[in-house]
Amino acid sequence: MAFIQDLREGDHIVQVFLCKQKVTGTTKTGKNYYSLKLQDKTGIVDAKVWELSNSIAHFDGNDYIVVEGDVQSYNNALQINVRRIRRADPGEYDQKDYLPASQLKIEDMFAELLKLEGKIEHPKLKALADSFFVEDAEFIKAFKVHSAAKSVHHNFIGGLLQHTLRVTQLCYFFSLQYPMLNRDLLLTAALFHDIGKLRELSDFPENDYTDEGQLLGHIVIGYEMVKDRIEKIDGFPKKLKTELLHCILAHQGQLEYGSPKKPSIMEALALYYADDTDAKLEIMTEEFDKTNSMDFLGVNRFLGTNIRRTSREN
Amino acid sequence: MAFIQDLREGDHIVQVFLCKQKVTGTTKTGKNYYSLKLQDKTGIVDAKVWELSNSIAHFDGNDYIVVEGDVQSYNNALQINVRRIRRADPGEYDQKDYLPASQLKIEDMFAELLKLEGKIEHPKLKALADSFFVEDAEFIKAFKVHSAAKSVHHNFIGGLLQHTLRVTQLCYFFSLQYPMLNRDLLLTAALFHDIGKLRELSDFPENDYTDEGQLLGHIVIGYEMVKDRIEKIDGFPKKLKTELLHCILAHQGQLEYGSPKKPSIMEALALYYADDTDAKLEIMTEEFDKTNSMDFLGVNRFLGTNIRRTSREN
Amino acid sequence: MAFIQDLREGDHIVQVFLCKQKVTGTTKTGKNYYSLKLQDKTGIVDAKVWELSNSIAHFDGNDYIVVEGDVQSYNNALQINVRRIRRADPGEYDQKDYLPASQLKIEDMFAELLKLEGKIEHPKLKALADSFFVEDAEFIKAFKVHSAAKSVHHNFIGGLLQHTLRVTQLCYFFSLQYPMLNRDLLLTAALFHDIGKLRELSDFPENDYTDEGQLLGHIVIGYEMVKDRIEKIDGFPKKLKTELLHCILAHQGQLEYGSPKKPSIMEALALYYADDTDAKLEIMTEEFDKTNSMDFLGVNRFLGTNIRRTSREN
C-alpha cells in the first residue's frame, strides 16, 4: 500500500482509503458525479467519480472503501480519477493506518491502568471498578480505542485510555504525597472521570459530538453511567456514592468550564489538578510534536500565550 | 395561643414553639443547662432551662415542643425561664404558624398547576408528568410544601410550588407568543425544572442543604429523577428524552450559575428566561414586603443595585 | 415583475431594483463605467453600465431605480448589462419587495399595540402615550416600518413594531402575574423603551447607524424624546417621570450592555426581562428560519453556544 504522501501523478492505484467526505455534484451537461475527500494517516487527497456506473458500489462518508483509479494533477494538486469503488471488508485495513493514534501501545497502557485499579482496596469501590474495567468486555473494547476529544488534546485512537492512565498515575502519586487523601476514592474517581466521553463523542472514524454529547455533555453522562452501576451494588455506602459522583461532576474544577459544582472534598480537588495538568501538558506536547521549529509558534488558544520548545543548549 | 411578638414580661405561658437551636452550657457551679432559641412566624425568643429535671423530656433542635415557663426580662430583651418541656404531637400545632409560608393557598396553586399539566398532549410527556404530578402521592405531598431555597427567594412553605407554577404559567404564555416553541416539551420541562430541590434541601422546619444537595446540586439531582422515570416509560423518543433532560440541565442559563450546558434549543432558552424572571421579580417582591419604606433600601446583593418601591403618586 | 432568484441568462428586463451599491470604475481604455449591486428581497445581482450615455439618468446608492438591460453570465454568475436607468417613482414599487419584512401584518400589529396602550389608566401616562401613538402621525408612520436593529435581531421592516408589541404583551402578562407591578407605568415604559431606535438607525433602505446613534445610542435618545414630551404635559408627577425615564435607561439591565443604571424599581426589572426574552427568542427563531437543517448550526455568537432546532419525533 502506498500512503497518500507518496502518490505521484500518473500512478494507477487499487487501495483502501477512509472516505471523509462524499458530495454529489452536477456537471454542466446535467450528469451527477461524486466529489470525495480520501484520507489516510499521512494526508488527504481529492477524488472525482465522473461515471456513476455499476463499478461504483454504494458507500457513505466515513466508510472505508477500496478505490481503483488514476492519479492526476489538477490546479497544482493531485486528484484521483476513480474507476471503481467498493466498501472494504474489516480485515482489509487497519484503522491505525487511517487515523491518528497514541504513540504508546494500547495493551501496555491498559495493563498499567489495571495495575492501578488493582490498588483499590475498598470492596465496594473495587466491585464498581471491576464491573467496568474487568468484567464489561464491551466497555473495555470501546474504552481502549476511544478518543478523549474531538480536536483539542488526546483526539486520537487510544486518547481516552492514555489520558485516563496519566490522570490515574498522577492521582496515585498524590495519594503518596498527601496522606489525608482517600486513595481508594481518588483512584476510582480518576478511572471514571471521563468515561462519559464514550457517549459524548462518536466512535472513530467519525469522532464527533453526538446529540447527547452536545446537549448533556460527558460530565453528566459519566455521572449517570457510574450512578446506574452503583445502584446495582448492594450496600454501597450512601455518602461514598455521593462523594464519588461529586468527584466526577467537579473534575473540571470551575463552573465556567462546565462543572456544575466546584470541588468540595479533597479528592475532587486533587482529581481536578491531575486532569488539568495532563490536559495542558499534552496540549504543549502535541503542538511541539507537529513541528521541528525551535521558534515561538504563536499564541496557543487553549494556553492563551505564545509558546516555544525549550532550547537544548549545553 | 400568644405569638412571640405579643409576649410580655410576667406572662406565664404553656404553648408550642419550634425549637430552632438547643445548646448545652455549664454554670459556674458546674451544673448543665440548656440555652434555646424558640421560634414562631412572628419572631424568635431566647429561653433558658436551668433545671434539667424530669419535667424536661428529651427533644432536639428543629423539634416542635410544648413549653411551660415564665417570661422575664434580661439585658433589655425578653427571655423565657422554662419549667416544663415535652415534644408536641403532630395535631397540636400547624407548621404554618411557625414558619414563613406562601401568601397563596397551596391547594389553589396545585390545582392551577394541574390545569397546565393537563395541556400536555404528547402521550409520552403526559405519561411522564402524570407519573409524578398525578400518580405519585408521596412526591405530591412533598412538592406542595417544600421551599425553593434556603434563603434567597421562595424560601417558605409552598415556595417550590409557587415558583414552579409561575414559571409554568410564563412558559405557557411564551408558547402562545412564539409558535416555534414546542409547547408540550416546554410545559414538561417547566414542571420538572426544580424538582431536584426536593433532595437538595431538607424538609421544613430544617430547610437546609443536604449532603447531596451540597455535593451534587438540584440540577443534576433533578436530571437524575426525571431520567430514571423516563426509563420506565416504553417508547419514549430518544431525542425528546435528551432534549427534556437538556432543558433541566441548562435552565440556569449560564455555566457560571451552575448549569453544565447553556441552552441549545429554544425551549431550554425560554425556560431559562421564565425561571430567571420569576426569581428576580420575587426577590424584589419579598424585599418590599418586609418593609413599608418608600425610600431606597440599599444595595441588594442578588440584584446588584440599590432598590426602592415604585411611588404611588397620582 | 421577475424576482432576482428567477432571472435567467438571456432575459431582457425592464424593472425596479434597489441599488445597494454604486461604484465608478475605469476601463483599460480609460472610460468610466458603473459597477452596481441590485437587490430585491430574493437576492442580489451584479450589474454593469458600460456606456454612461443620456439613457443613464442620475441616481445614487440606496435609490430605487428602473433598470433596462440584458441578463448575461460572467464567471459562473449572472450579471445585468444595463442599457437604461432612471429613478423609480414612489408608486412604482413596494419596498417590501426589496427588503426583509416582518412575517406579521403591520396594521394588525399596530392595532394590537393600541389595544394594550388603551389599558393605561393613569391620565398623565395615557396623555403621554397618546401624544406619540395616537396623535403624532409622523411618529406613527416611522414607528410602523422602522427596524429594531442593523443586523442582530428584528432587523427588518416592522421590526421595531413587532419587538415593541411582544415586549408590551409580555409586560402586560407580568402585570397579571405580579400584583406589585404598577401596570400603567410598565405598559408605558414598554411602549417607549426602544423608540430611540428611530434616530439611532436611519430609515430603510439604508437602516444603518446614524452619527448620533453611534455617539449617543438609542437609550439616551429615547430618554430625551420621552423627557421632552413629558415636559409639555402639565402636572406630570415628578417621581413618576423619574421612574419612567429610569425604566428606559435601565432596560438593558446591565451596565456592560449600555444601560447607565441597573433596574432599581420592579417595573424596570420586569421590562428588562421582557426585552431580553424577546430579543433572545427572536434570535433563535431567525436562525432556524434561515434553514431546514435539524442539525446543530454552530456556535451562535449572541447566544454563546451551539444551537439546533428541537426535534419533532413522536
Place this chain on the structure above:
Amino acid sequence: MAFIQDLREGDHIVQVFLCKQKVTGTTKTGKNYYSLKLQDKTGIVDAKVWELSNSIAHFDGNDYIVVEGDVQSYNNALQINVRRIRRADPGEYDQKDYLPASQLKIEDMFAELLKLEGKIEHPKLKALADSFFVEDAEFIKAFKVHSAAKSVHHNFIGGLLQHTLRVTQLCYFFSLQYPMLNRDLLLTAALFHDIGKLRELSDFPENDYTDEGQLLGHIVIGYEMVKDRIEKIDGFPKKLKTELLHCILAHQGQLEYGSPKKPSIMEALALYYADDTDAKLEIMTEEFDKTNSMDFLGVNRFLGTNIRRTSREN
C-alpha cells in the same frame, strides 16, 4: 466657639452645631426623649434631650441649631445633656466650620476656571459655557460649593469646583501636547462633564443621593442640562452638539462604570483620562491626608491594593 474636639467634661456650652441625626426614643417610664448626633468639622458628639419642654424649639436632622447644655461623661465618651435648642439663623454660623471643605480658596479656584473658560474661541461653545459659568448666577452659586461625591473623593464643600478645575487644567495641557485635539470642544466638555452632580447629590449639609440621582445618575442628568441649553442657542452645529454630548456621556470611559457609550472621539478619550487621573490621585491624597503614618494603610477599595505614602529619605 469651642470645637467638639476641645470639649471637656463639666463644660457648660451655648453654641451652634449641625444636627446630623435626630432620633426619638422612649424611656422606661414612658417619656419621649431625643437622641442627637451633633457635628462640626472636628468631630461628632452625642447629645440627649431628656425634657421636651418649651425650651426645645422645633428642628430636624441637618438643621443648624443653637444648643445650650452640659458636657458629661457616659460610658467613657462625652455626651451633652441639652437644656435648650433653637434653630440657628443663617448669620450665626459658617458652614465651613461644620463640614469638610476644600483646602483651596473657592474664589481663587473659580477665577482660575474662568480663565480657562476664556480660552474657548468657538462662538457657539463660548456662548454655551458663558450661559452657565458667566451668566447663570444661581448655577454659579451652587457650582462653587457643591461636592463631587457622597463619600469617595472630593466629598467636601468646593469639591465639584476643585475637581472640575483640575480636569479642565489637565485637558488644557493635553490640548498643548496633542495638536489633533479640538481644544474648544475639550475645554467645554471638561467644564460640563460633572455638572449633573448638582442634581445627583443634594446640597450640603445633606450631600446625599437624590431620587433622580439614584435613578438617572449624573451622567444623563448632565447630558440633559447641556442639551436643553444648547437648544436655546441658534445655529449650534449639529455634529458639534452630538460630539459634546458624547463627551459627557462617555467620560467614565467604560460601560461598566456607567457610561452608556465608550469614547469614540479623541476629546472624549482625553476627558476620560483627565477625569480618572484626578479622581484616583485625589483618592490617594485624601487617604494620606487622614494620617501621619508612613506605613502601609491596608487595601484601598477603590484602588484595589495596599497603599502607603512615599518615603522622604535623602
Place this chain on the structure above:
Amino acid sequence: MAFIQDLREGDHIVQVFLCKQKVTGTTKTGKNYYSLKLQDKTGIVDAKVWELSNSIAHFDGNDYIVVEGDVQSYNNALQINVRRIRRADPGEYDQKDYLPASQLKIEDMFAELLKLEGKIEHPKLKALADSFFVEDAEFIKAFKVHSAAKSVHHNFIGGLLQHTLRVTQLCYFFSLQYPMLNRDLLLTAALFHDIGKLRELSDFPENDYTDEGQLLGHIVIGYEMVKDRIEKIDGFPKKLKTELLHCILAHQGQLEYGSPKKPSIMEALALYYADDTDAKLEIMTEEFDKTNSMDFLGVNRFLGTNIRRTSREN
C-alpha cells in the same frame, strides 16, 4: 514549662513567652502600664504590667521574654499579673514551642530536597543550585525555617521548605511521566521558584510583609536573586538563563495572580501546576486539621466553595 493552654487561676509562673503585642496605656490615676499579648504554640494570653519598676527590663513586641507573675481571672478569661520581665537568651527557648511549625522534621525534608537537587545533571544548573543549597550557609539556615506565607497556606516554620519539597517532588514525577520535559531545568526552577519569599516576608516571629515584599513581590525578588547568581557563573548558556528566569516569573500561571508572563515553555507550565496543586491541597489539609468536624465548614475564600472532610464510611 507549662503551655498556655494548661495555665490555671492561681498559678505562679516564671517562664518564656513570645510577646506578640506590647501597648502602653494610662490608668485613671495617670500611671503608665503595659498591656501585653503573650503567645506560645498552644494559644495567646493577656498580661498586664501595672508597675513599670526596675524589675521590668526593656523589651519590644516580637521579643522572647522571661515573665514572672501570677495567673488571675478577669472577665471570664485568664490574665497574667506580671512582676518581672527580662529578654530571654537564645538558648532559653526553642522557637518551635512558640510558633506553628511543619509537622515534618526540617532536617528530613532538607535531606530529601538535596537528594532531588542531586539529580540535576547539567553542570551549570547544578553549579547554580549548589551555590545556594549546598554552599551558602546563610541561605540554607534561613531557607530551612522560613514560612511560605503570612497567612494563607504554609505559614509556619519550615513552610517554605515543605512547599518547595512537595513542588520539587511533583516536578520530578512530571519529568518521569512527560519525556518532553527538561528535567534539569524543571528541578532547578522548582527549587528556586519561591526563594523570593525569604525577602518578601520577614523572619519569624514577625513573619509579615516587608517593604520590598509589598512593593516588588517575591516573584521579582526571586528573579533577581537567581539572575545575580547566574551572572557569577561563567558560560551559563544565555537561552537557558532566560528560560529558568521565565519559569520563576511565570510560576503563578496567570497575569491576574501576579506573574508578569504566562508560561510559554513546558517546564514553566509544569511548575505552575505543581505549585498550584500543592498550594490548594495544603489549604484543604490545614483547614481540616483545625477541626474534627465532618460537616461542611463554610465557603473557603481561597477555594471559592463550601468544603468538608471526606467521610470514612465502610
Place this chain on the structure above:
Amino acid sequence: MAFIQDLREGDHIVQVFLCKQKVTGTTKTGKNYYSLKLQDKTGIVDAKVWELSNSIAHFDGNDYIVVEGDVQSYNNALQINVRRIRRADPGEYDQKDYLPASQLKIEDMFAELLKLEGKIEHPKLKALADSFFVEDAEFIKAFKVHSAAKSVHHNFIGGLLQHTLRVTQLCYFFSLQYPMLNRDLLLTAALFHDIGKLRELSDFPENDYTDEGQLLGHIVIGYEMVKDRIEKIDGFPKKLKTELLHCILAHQGQLEYGSPKKPSIMEALALYYADDTDAKLEIMTEEFDKTNSMDFLGVNRFLGTNIRRTSREN
C-alpha cells in the same frame, strides 16, 4: 532616488531598498531563484532574481541592498526583474527613507527630555539618570531610535523617545498640580519606565520581539537594568530604590496588563496614568493619520469601540 510609489512599468533602476523578505524557490525546470519583498517608506514591491549569477552578491532578509533591474508588470502589479544585487554601505542610505519614523525631530525631542531630566534635584536620582541619559553613549544612541512597540502604537523610529518624552512631560505637569507627588522620583520613574523595550524589541529594521522580550518582558528587563545601575551608586537610599523599582514594575497599572504589582504609591499611580493616556491618545492619532475619512473607521481593537475623527464644523 525614486520611491516605490513612483515606480512605473518600463523603468530601469539602480537603487537601495530594504529587503524585508528573501525566499528561495525552484522553477519547473529545476533552477533556483529568489523571490524578494523590497521596501521603502512609501511601500513594498515584489522582485524576482531568476539568474543567481555572480552579479548577485550574498545578502539576507533585513539587509539594505543596492538593486539593479527593470520594472515590469505581472498580474496587474509591478515587479522588479533583478539583474544585480549587492549589500549597501552604511553611507549609501538613510534608514528613515525605509522605515516609519516619528514626525518630530529626534534631536529636538531628546533635548527637551534632557531639560526635564535636569529638573531632578535629588543627587542620587540625578546620578542614576545621568548615568544613562548623559553618560552612556551607547544607551543614548539606541534609545533615540528605538521603537516603543512592534505594532500597536509608537512602532516607528524614535517611538520610544517620543513616548518617553510625552510621559515625562505629563508627569512633570502632574507634579505641579498635585503637591503631594515627589517630583524627583516621578520624573526618574518616567524616564526609565520603558527602557526595557531596548531589549524586549530588536533594533530596526527588524523591530520584533526578542527571546528575552517574549519570556521576560520589558517591565522586568527594565527593572533589572535600573536595579543593576543603582547598585553601582554609593549610598542610594534603600526605600527610594524600592519605590523607584516599584514604579517601573507597576506602571502598567493592572496585573492583567502584565504588571506584577498594582501601584501602591502615588508616583506609581501617576506614572500609570501618564503612560496609559499617551498610549491611548497616540493610538487614536495614528489611526486618524492613516486616512482622510471623517466617517467611523470601525471598532478599534485596542480601544474597544468604533472611532471617528472629530468634525470641523463651524
